[in-house]
Amino acid sequence: MPAAGQGNVLASRLIHRAHAEAGWFLYAPTCALVGADRARPGTAEHLAALPGVIILNLDLPTALALTCQETWAAAHTRHAAQPTPDRPDGAIAATTFPKRWEGESVRVLDLGD
Numbered sequence: 001m002p003a004a005g006q007g008n009v010l011a012s013r014l015i016h017r018a019h020a021e022a023g024w025f026l027y028a029p030t031c032a033l034v035g036a037d038r039a040r041p042g043t044a045e046h047l048a049a050l051p052g053v054i055i056l057n058l059d060l061p062t063a064l065a066l067t068c069q070e071t072w073a074a075a076h077t078r079h080a081a082q083p084t085p086d087r088p089d090g091a092i093a094a095t096t097f098p099k100r101w102e103g104e105s106v107r108v109l110d111l112g113d
Contacts, residue, residue: 001028001036003096003111005043010111014094018052027091029056029080031066035073056080074100081106 004011018026028047033055037044047053056062062079069075082105083090093101094109101108 001032001043001047002040003094004047005036005040008096008111010109011094015050015052019050020052024052026050026053026094027056027080028053029062029073029076030058031072031076035071078104078106 004015014026018024033044033047036047048055056076058076062076065079066072066075069078077093081091081093090107092107092109094111095101096111098108098110098112
């Protein structure tokens with residue numbers, strides 16, 4: 001999420017695609033939004049206002065998953081990436097730190113330059 005606020009070209013393309021293409025969405029886990037906003041104030045409000053960005057709430061299953069990770073942001077992102085009835089293939093975590101997800105059951109899109 002901070003990559004989007006720092007002018008990352010790939011992150012900008014993802015945001016544009018989610019806005020322009022029907023059925024294409026970006027999911028923003030609430031805990032990851034908080035973490036991004038702490039690192040770069042204003043990020044959460046900006047991303048939450050974008051069309052095509054769906055904010056994933058912190059529900060009970062997600063709260064229970066938080067105990068399994070180092071940070072709430074990582075836990076919520078990992079939980080969001082898992083398959084659900086709405087997303088049978090799960091979601092892909094777009095990140096500039098793909099090595100953070102090595103060994104995890106999370107598909108990653110590397111936004112690194």
